[in-house]
Amino acid sequence: MKIKIVSVIAALSIYAGGSAVAQIGKPFIHDPSTIAQSDGKYYTFGTGGGGLISDDGWTWNGGAVRPGGGAAPDILKIGDRYLVTYGATGGGLFGGHNGKILTMWNKTLDPKSPDFKYSDPIVVASSDGIEDNDAIDPSLFLDPGTGKLWLTYGTYFGYIRLVELDPKTGKRVAGNKALNIAIDCEATDLIYRDGWYYLLGTHGTCCDGPNSTYNIVVGRSKKVTGPYVDNIGREMLKGGGKMVLAAGDRLIGPGHFGRTVLGEGIEKMSCHYESDLDQSGRSVLGIRPLLWKNGWPVAGDNLKEGTYEIASERRGYALQIDVDFTRMAGVARGFNRNNDEPVKPIPSQELADVIKNWPTGNIGVTIGDYMFRPHQKWTITAAPGAGGYLGAPYYKITIAGTGRALAATADAEVITVPDFTGGPEQLWMIDQLTDGTYRIMPKVVPNSKEQLALVSIGDSSPTLAKFDMKSDNCKWDLRTH
Amino acid sequence: MIRFTPTIGLMVIAMIILLVSGVHAQTAPPPGPPRGMRRDSITELDTNRSIAPFFKPSTAAKKTPDADGFIQRWLLLEPINKSIRSNIVFTGDYLKKAFDTIYFPDQFTVIPKDGEKVKVGEQELAWHALESPTFNMKLFRFAYGLHKQNYSVLFWAVTIVNSPREMKNVRLAAGSNGGSMWWLNGKQAVILDGDRRMVMDDAASARLTLHKGKNILRGAVINGPGLSDFCVRFLDENGAPVKDLTITTNQ
Numbered sequence: 001m002k003i004k005i006v007s008v009i010a011a012l013s014i015y016a017g018g019s020a021v022a023q024i025g026k027p028f029i030h031d032p033s034t035i036a037q038s039d040g041k042y043y044t045f046g047t048g049g050g051g052l053i054s055d056d057g058w059t060w061n062g063g064a065v066r067p068g069g070g071a072a073p074d075i076l077k078i079g080d081r082y083l084v085t086y087g088a089t090g091g092g093l094f095g096g097h098n099g100k101i102l103t104m105w106n107k108t109l110d111p112k113s114p115d116f117k118y119s120d121p122i123v124v125a126s127s128d129g130i131e132d133n134d135a136i137d138p139s140l141f142l143d144p145g146t147g148k149l150w151l152t153y154g155t156y157f158g159y160i161r162l163v164e165l166d167p168k169t170g171k172r173v174a175g176n177k178a179l180n181i182a183i184d185c186e187a188t189d190l191i192y193r194d195g196w197y198y199l200l201g202t203h204g205t206c207c208d209g210p211n212s213t214y215n216i217v218v219g220r221s222k223k224v225t226g227p228y229v230d231n232i233g234r235e236m237l238k239g240g241g242k243m244v245l246a247a248g249d250r251l252i253g254p255g256h257f258g259r260t261v262l263g264e265g266i267e268k269m270s271c272h273y274e275s276d277l278d279q280s281g282r283s284v285l286g287i288r289p290l291l292w293k294n295g296w297p298v299a300g301d302n303l304k305e306g307t308y309e310i311a312s313e314r315r316g317y318a319l320q321i322d323v324d325f326t327r328m329a330g331v332a333r334g335f336n337r338n339n340d341e342p343v344k345p346i347p348s349q350e351l352a353d354v355i356k357n358w359p360t361g362n363i364g365v366t367i368g369d370y371m372f373r374p375h376q377k378w379t380i381t382a383a384p385g386a387g388g389y390l391g392a393p394y395y396k397i398t399i400a401g402t403g404r405a406l407a408a409t410a411d412a413e414v415i416t417v418p419d420f421t422g423g424p425e426q427l428w429m430i431d432q433l434t435d436g437t438y439r440i441m442p443k444v445v446p447n448s449k450e451q452l453a454l455v456s457i458g459d460s461s462p463t464l465a466k467f468d469m470k471s472d473n474c475k476w477d478l479r480t481h
Numbered sequence: 482m483i484r485f486t487p488t489i490g491l492m493v494i495a496m497i498i499l500l501v502s503g504v505h506a507q508t509a510p511p512p513g514p515p516r517g518m519r520r521d522s523i524t525e526l527d528t529n530r531s532i533a534p535f536f537k538p539s540t541a542a543k544k545t546p547d548a549d550g551f552i553q554r555w556l557l558l559e560p561i562n563k564s565i566r567s568n569i570v571f572t573g574d575y576l577k578k579a580f581d582t583i584y585f586p587d588q589f590t591v592i593p594k595d596g597e598k599v600k601v602g603e604q605e606l607a608w609h610a611l612e613s614p615t616f617n618m619k620l621f622r623f624a625y626g627l628h629k630q631n632y633s634v635l636f637w638a639v640t641i642v643n644s645p646r647e648m649k650n651v652r653l654a655a656g657s658n659g660g661s662m663w664w665l666n667g668k669q670a671v672i673l674d675g676d677r678r679m680v681m682d683d684a685a686s687a688r689l690t691l692h693k694g695k696n697i698l699r700g701a702v703i704n705g706p707g708l709s710d711f712c713v714r715f716l717d718e719n720g721a722p723v724k725d726l727t728i729t730t731n732q
Contacts, residue, residue: 156678208569
């Protein structure tokens with residue numbers, strides 16, 4: 001668990017640049033499938049059988065059940081059933097390249113459910129061990145435009161191939177022949193957005209711990225059958241690919257992309273990191289925001305604990321507590337002064353300079369010009385033991401150097417309370433949106449079942465209201481200065 | 482680019498997992514062509530262990546680069562056996578040592594004849610004058626089809642680039658699976674170090690001059706576990722492929 005408990009003293013000096021927190025529990029997995037939801041829980045399957053389950057998307061532990069062994073499965077919900085695919089072999093690691101891709105159905109992914117029963121697996125693609133392909137690393141894609149079901153598969157050993165399956169049976173469509181769509185990838189995945197098909201693939205070397213060079217790249221096409229080209233027009237059949245995610249934040253070797261769309265403007269990507277240096281160098285599940293920039297997917301960053309300006313996208317003003325502005329005394333120079341005098345740094349206004357003037361009870365929240373003053377600096381840290389949501393912990397948002405915490409009120413407004421108590425109205429979901437800005441939502445609005453977000457209802461006035469991706473009123477930037 | 486070769490212990494464990502887990506295949510995928518899909522004639526024929534689908538013998542017929550400028554006619558030396566467990570080792574220093582090593586006489590000057598043989602340690606290796614139907618020269622398939630060692634290998638390649646005029650400010654653009662080094666007219670032009678994969682234009686040389694007439698282009702590709710291959714082309718000063726060249730494999 002990488003959550004940093006930031007002390008009051010430490011918070012005085014910390015600005016963003018802290019660690020990005022990773023999934024907790026035992027999120028150890030290799031080649032994870034796209035994350036699926038079933039019966040209120042999250043699931044991902046991995047190589048070797050089994051997989052991870054999470055109640056909230058943040059704490060992951062083993063327990064998922066997938067028969068068949070083999071490698072690199074994928075899951076896709078079609079109607080009220082789940083289609084699971086996997087490669088029966090190991091991609092040359094454990095012998096040759098004569099692979100098989102199988103599919104099977106289940107009504108639920110919950111192994112405790114009475115409905116939990118896999119259908120017999122069916123071979124839908126294969127490689128004979130000599131041909132320029134190895135039938136492992138399958139991924140499923142249901143075309144939202146045509147309703148056709150596609151499966152990509154293959155690894156570094158030759159071509160990545162595309163075949164069509166019957167979405168009713170999970171079998172190969174009669175007469176379908178595999179099509180080559182890329183080379184030199186592993187763990188491909190197809191997704192669709194705004195008229196483009198995107199082929200995600202993993203380049204580099206896996207399975208060598210912190211020396212693995214895995215990274216995720218992408219090409220796109222107007223047709224599902226390709227050609228898939230990168231941002232400079234280079235075909236993935238000639239090695240093209242634009243980087244989506246490489247190593248960083250002590251996490252090495254991302255691979256096996258999966259996309260989860262939570263709503264308009266809120267997307268996540270899943271992967272594994274070959275080595276998490278903060279977790280014994282193990283291969284771990286990764287979940288992070290998925291952004292779109294100029295028509296290309298880019299991995300966002302999980303929020304780093306630290307101190308931020310929380311700036312509204314509406315006008316650019318900053319969230320602040322509603323206290324009287326305190327002037328910085330004795331440093332105004334005026335005009336027509338002697339500029340030959342030596343210059344010297346002037347200290348910023350500090351919390352100690354102003355906190356004595358602040359009320360000690362609840363203080364309201366406004367939005368105003370950012371002056372990097374103490375009443376505008378917010379420290380965001382994971383709330384210990386509070387659980388989380390898909391890919392992130394619940395956060396507490398406090399005025400830097402204090403315990404004063406942002407909270408939702410029963411009348412759907414926001415205030416600060418003198419001390420963070422861990423109440424659900426003081427826990428916040430902070431999701432990076434597909435455009436790189438942030439949605440900030442309380443876990444709970446007291447006496448309400450609605451999910452509301454922090455919104456600028458006026459340039460200077462925050463409130464809680466329904467989130468609208470099309471409105472800058474609903475979006476925030478987290479800035480460091 | 483490849484999965485790292487694991488230790489024997491890991492392999493055994495994984496094999497046990499796979500064997501115990503079992504697979505219940507039911508039906509094979511139906512054969513036959515799809516409607517409206519592109520076909521790939523190469524991979525339809527690649528299930529036999531042969532170089533045939535991936536190469537054909539070089540001829541005396543005029544051969545220009547392909548539509549994208551890739552040079553598809555080369556003399557390839559059968560692979561020199563090496564011992565390389567991981568492709569992470571291909572640092573610039575490693576490659577210079579590997580490629581500075583003299584494996585056979587006149588290594589940096591020879592234009593061999595098709596079928597000519599050289600002795601490298603205990604290995605007797607033949608040169609093959611070949612053409613690839615694809616943009617890249619699939620060295621793994623070359624070695625595999627000839628029943629040679631195909632992982633942990635070093636390949637030498639040479640070709641003659643005939644230019645109709647002096648061309649200044651061109652660049653040699655190369656991609657290779659495995660580390661590689663490329664020389665034009667005896668001068669090092671491009672090095673691809675590290676854990677490389679097959680990417681066209683992965684690296685480009687500084688500005689070069691193609692002489693009028695013959696230019697000797699030579700390369701060496703080294704790989705541990707992986708599907709060795711390379712692709713090479715010249716780009717003009719605007720980044721466009723140079724295509725008005727002829728490629729030969731004999732003097």
